[in-house]
Amino acid sequence: TFQALEKAVYPRLLKNRKSDAPIRIWVPGCSTGEEVYSIAMSLLDYLGNRANSYRIQIFGTDINEEAIKKARLGKYVRDIAPDVGRARLGRYFVKTDEGYQISKAVRELCVFAKHDAGSDPPFSRLDLLSCRNLLIYLGPALQRRLISLFHYTLNAGGYLVLGTAETISDFSELFAPVDRKHKIYAKKSTVMRPRFEFAPGAVREPVLPEMPARGLPTRSEFEQQKEAADLLILNQYAPSAVLVNENFEILHFRGHTGPYLEPSPGVASLNLLKMAREGLLMSLRSSLEIARKKNVVARKESVRVEADGAPRFVNLHVAPVKVPGSKQRTLLVVFEDVTPPERAKAGAHARKQGPASDSSEQISSLKHELATAKAYLQSVIEGQEASNEELRSLNEEILSTNEELQSTTEELETANEELQSANEELTTLNEELQHRNQEISLANNDILNLLSSMNLSIVILDRDSRIRRLTPIAQKLLNLIPADIGRPLTDIRLGLDVLNLDQMITEVMETIRPKQLEIQDREGRWYSLQVRPYITAENKIDGAVVVLLDIHDLRQRTAELGQRTAELGQSNDRMQEELLLRRQAEDKFRILFESAPEAILIADANGKIALVNAKTEQLFGYRREELIGNPVDVLVPERFREPHASYRAGYSAEPVARPMGKGRELAGRRKDGSEFSVEISLNPIQTREGLLISSSITDISERLRVAQQAQQGAVLEERNRLARDVHDTLAQGLIGILLQLDAAEDAIDKRPEELRERLASASRLARANLEDARRSVLALRPEDQEPANLIHSLEHFVQSVRTARREKIEFSVQGTPRRLTSEAEENLLRMAQEGLNNAIKHSGATKIRVELIFAPSEVRLRVVDNGKGFSLESPGNGGFGMTSLRERATQIGAQLEIKSSAGKGTRIEISV
Numbered sequence: 001t002f003q004a005l006e007k008a009v010y011p012r013l014l015k016n017r018k019s020d021a022p023i024r025i026w027v028p029g030c031s032t033g034e035e036v037y038s039i040a041m042s043l044l045d046y047l048g049n050r051a052n053s054y055r056i057q058i059f060g061t062d063i064n065e066e067a068i069k070k071a072r073l074g075k076y077v078r079d080i081a082p083d084v085g086r087a088r089l090g091r092y093f094v095k096t097d098e099g100y101q102i103s104k105a106v107r108e109l110c111v112f113a114k115h116d117a118g119s120d121p122p123f124s125r126l127d128l129l130s131c132r133n134l135l136i137y138l139g140p141a142l143q144r145r146l147i148s149l150f151h152y153t154l155n156a157g158g159y160l161v162l163g164t165a166e167t168i169s170d171f172s173e174l175f176a177p178v179d180r181k182h183k184i185y186a187k188k189s190t191v192m193r194p195r196f197e198f199a200p201g202a203v204r205e206p207v208l209p210e211m212p213a214r215g216l217p218t219r220s221e222f223e224q225q226k227e228a229a230d231l232l233i234l235n236q237y238a239p240s241a242v243l244v245n246e247n248f249e250i251l252h253f254r255g256h257t258g259p260y261l262e263p264s265p266g267v268a269s270l271n272l273l274k275m276a277r278e279g280l281l282m283s284l285r286s287s288l289e290i291a292r293k294k295n296v297v298a299r300k301e302s303v304r305v306e307a308d309g310a311p312r313f314v315n316l317h318v319a320p321v322k323v324p325g326s327k328q329r330t331l332l333v334v335f336e337d338v339t340p341p342e343r344a345k346a347g348a349h350a351r352k353q354g355p356a357s358d359s360s361e362q363i364s365s366l367k368h369e370l371a372t373a374k375a376y377l378q379s380v381i382e383g384q385e386a387s388n389e390e391l392r393s394l395n396e397e398i399l400s401t402n403e404e405l406q407s408t409t410e411e412l413e414t415a416n417e418e419l420q421s422a423n424e425e426l427t428t429l430n431e432e433l434q435h436r437n438q439e440i441s442l443a444n445n446d447i448l449n450l451l452s453s454m455n456l457s458i459v460i461l462d463r464d465s466r467i468r469r470l471t472p473i474a475q476k477l478l479n480l481i482p483a484d485i486g487r488p489l490t491d492i493r494l495g496l497d498v499l500n501l502d503q504m505i506t507e508v509m510e511t512i513r514p515k516q517l518e519i520q521d522r523e524g525r526w527y528s529l530q531v532r533p534y535i536t537a538e539n540k541i542d543g544a545v546v547v548l549l550d551i552h553d554l555r556q557r558t559a560e561l562g563q564r565t566a567e568l569g570q571s572n573d574r575m576q577e578e579l580l581l582r583r584q585a586e587d588k589f590r591i592l593f594e595s596a597p598e599a600i601l602i603a604d605a606n607g608k609i610a611l612v613n614a615k616t617e618q619l620f621g622y623r624r625e626e627l628i629g630n631p632v633d634v635l636v637p638e639r640f641r642e643p644h645a646s647y648r649a650g651y652s653a654e655p656v657a658r659p660m661g662k663g664r665e666l667a668g669r670r671k672d673g674s675e676f677s678v679e680i681s682l683n684p685i686q687t688r689e690g691l692l693i694s695s696s697i698t699d700i701s702e703r704l705r706v707a708q709q710a711q712q713g714a715v716l717e718e719r720n721r722l723a724r725d726v727h728d729t730l731a732q733g734l735i736g737i738l739l740q741l742d743a744a745e746d747a748i749d750k751r752p753e754e755l756r757e758r759l760a761s762a763s764r765l766a767r768a769n770l771e772d773a774r775r776s777v778l779a780l781r782p783e784d785q786e787p788a789n790l791i792h793s794l795e796h797f798v799q800s801v802r803t804a805r806r807e808k809i810e811f812s813v814q815g816t817p818r819r820l821t822s823e824a825e826e827n828l829l830r831m832a833q834e835g836l837n838n839a840i841k842h843s844g845a846t847k848i849r850v851e852l853i854f855a856p857s858e859v860r861l862r863v864v865d866n867g868k869g870f871s872l873e874s875p876g877n878g879g880f881g882m883t884s885l886r887e888r889a890t891q892i893g894a895q896l897e898i899k900s901s902a903g904k905g906t907r908i909e910i911s912v
């Protein structure tokens with residue numbers, strides 16, 4: 001084990017150790033010290049030359065005091081050489097008569113003390129604790145306590161060594177094994193509080209040599225009388241004597257001691273040695289030491305004493321006084337005067353004679369004194385050694401007690417800290433209580449103020465129905481006065497008659513259920529009387545609360561309210577019905593709206609979409625959530641968005657039901673960006689929130705496609721017409737001309753007048769033909785330049801007709817001209833041509849007017865003549881021209897108005 005310590009423990013203990021930190025080792029249950037000295041020797045071996053640089057303290061303790069005494073001496077009688085080894089024997093032992101003793105140097109490192117490991121405070125701040133073969137003698141509870149205690153006493157990084165048969169049992173959280181075989185464990189750091197307490201009063205006083213108390217033991221009265229008699233005899237007849245304690249302090253004088261003792265100068269003292277007269281001291285001291293130490297009677301014969309210049313001879317007897325059962329030891333010193341009278345005289349004579357006296361007697365006396373002095377010196381030396389030894393053990397005791405005191409102090413410090421923290425807790429608690437107190441007094445004030453300012457009549461009763469508190473209103477209503485506090489409520493005649501109030505209160509307190517009663521006072525006013533249980537915070541019933549509420553007005557108002565509620569119920573029913581009807585209407589509207597074949601979109605005046613139907617979603621490819629709340633512009637191709645905004649503004653200024661952008665090409669834009677032609681009709685809806693515009697949108701792409709086809713058909717038709725025209729007019733005319741010219745040829749020589757007439761006729765025919773041809777051509781090519789411009793084409797056409805005719809033909813444009821769709825412009829031009837041709841051909845008018853008017857919301861074309869007119873009813877009059885006019889008007893969505901009466905001319909108006 002000790003070799004294992006040298007290997008595993010000492011190197012780690014010394015690593016990074018400050019040189020001034022002592023190496024502290026404790027060996028509890030050390031018995032006669034072998035374990036302690038073995039540790040000391042192994043540590044010294046390990047340290048070698050460095051041993052002097054460390055302070056080493058090894059404490060060996062045991063409950064057995066005898067064992068400790070032996071340990072302290074370090075003497076081993078048997079032959080220990082085989083156990084210790086020669087080298088160590090030479091280094092750490094000294095040879096004695098009986099065997100070997102541990103050298104002084106090693107012994108000085110070790111401190112031995114009596115110590116009960118089970119109850120005395122432990123040594124602390126230890127680096128190593130070796131407790132071998134002690135735990136096995138102890139019960140499991142004490143074993144556990146000690147292991148815990150050992151953990152506490154060790155420094156961090158400290159080690160514990162146990163005996164081979166011992167373990168740390170279930171304390172693996174406190175110690176980690178370092179060497180399982182030799183049972184060496186390292187302390188684990190833990191924040192655990194030690195599971196032990198030092199036994200109260202366990203600190204021992206150092207064992208000091210017992211001192212007898214000064215004074216005599218108490219005695220019985222009889223004994224005292226007996227002693228008084230003894231004293232008398234002693235004083236009269238016995239030699240003088242003194243009784244001293246073990247410190248040679250005089251306790252009692254007997255007889256005449258003046259010749260031998262005298263008080264010494266200086267501080268008053270009863271010490272026998274200090275009081276001894278000249279010549280007596282040495283003999284007295286050696287006799288006292290012998291008697292005290294050996295417990296025998298010590299004698300000195302004929303000791304010479306110088307008393308007041310005369311020598312006296314005295315026999316000294318020092319006897320230990322033994323009192324059975326008493327611990328106190330006393331010594332009786334008897335002075336027996338043996339001075340022969342002649343010696344006394346001779347002595348007096350010799351002093352008179354001077355120093356010339358018997359020298360041989362003097363020499364023998366001096367020899368005697370010298371022997372006495374020697375013996376005395378020897379006893380002093382022995383006494384000194386003994387007291388040195390005693391002092392050493394005393395010192396060790398003090399050291400160990402000091403250690404114990406230190407660990408107790410540490411424990412006390414911890415306890416003090418705990419007390420301090422408890423004190424702090426108490427201070428906090430106190431503050432909290434003060435704070436609570438303040439809160440309670442505040443709450444009390446609040447309650448008082450609340451009760452006095454409340455317009456409620458409240459009476460608080462205790463368990464015996466005695467009034468505890470009441471509000472001012474309660475005093476007034478119930479005819480109570482503050483002096484009624486403390487009286488039972490039911491004993492007082494109240495201002496209100498309440499039947500069985502006491503019973504009601506008792507019931508409430510018993511059942512913990514509140515009760516309520518409506519009562520009337522003598523004037524017929526109504527009150528609600530409520531009795532509630534008074535429940536404390538601990539859920540205990542501690543009385544009742546009586547509350548009186550004036551409900552007179554409330555009752556009246558409740559009645560009124562009841563009536564109102566009934567009325568409201570009726571009107572509510574009506575509203576419910578109305579709501580139902582509305583819901584039905586709304587459902588119908590929704591069905592209609594959603595199933596409409598056209599896309600219907602409702603937007604506000606700013607163009608923000610409010611509602612769309614399923615067709616709109618389908619037509620534009622948006623879901624309705626994507627449209628509602630967004631500007632209607634998303635559905636308009638980008639290039640039309642700007643004008644669209646101004647149209648919308650114009651419409652909002654003059655909101656009437658009408659088609660949108662009459663005659664204009666309208667297009668919608670789908671979510672995917674594709675465009676399609678639409679026709680839109682607008683309807684204003686005036687709502688409380690403002691103007692809403694409902695647009696019904698029709699996809700006319702298909703219709704346009706059909707119309708285009710129709711137009712192509714019309715071109716064919718036009719060609720036919722042209723062919724017909726050429727055939728009917730030009731060819732016929734040319735044939736006529738040819739016939740005239742043939743006839744003229746025949747008449748050249750024979751009938752010159754006929755010739756002239758034929759030529760003239762041919763010339764007329766040719767002119768008329770030319771005119772027809774021109775018209776046909778014009779009808780075929782309405783404009784010289786592309787693209788068509790309605791104003792320009794009309795002007796050109798009127799101009800060309802005007803030069804070939806006598807009639808007065810006028811053309812005018814009003815308003816700010818703007819472009820229409822090419823289809824609208826084309827058809828308008830054709831209708832103007834048709835109207836003008838008809839007027840020229842059939843009306844015989846002298847004045848024809850063609851007008852083009854650009855109004856803000858439409859464009860109007862008028863052809864007016866002052867010719868013979870016709871009846872609209874007679875079927876022949878309309879002719880092909882009227883039919884074609886109607887067809888064209890329908891094609892561009894225009895309105896056609898024809899006014900004509902016989903002799904009053906004709907007026908044709910087309911609005912788009």
Ligand SMILES: C[S@@+](CC[C@H](N)C(=O)[O-])C[C@H]1O[C@@H](n2cnc3c(N)ncnc32)[C@H](O)[C@@H]1O
Binds near residue numbers: 028035132134
């Ligand atoms: C078997 S000896 C062990 C001696 C030594 N530790 C060894 O291993 O060589 C046990 C010692 O423990 C001591 N002892 C017993 N109970 C004790 C206690 N409560 N406090 C201190 N020592 C005790 C006994 O007096 C005895 O000397």
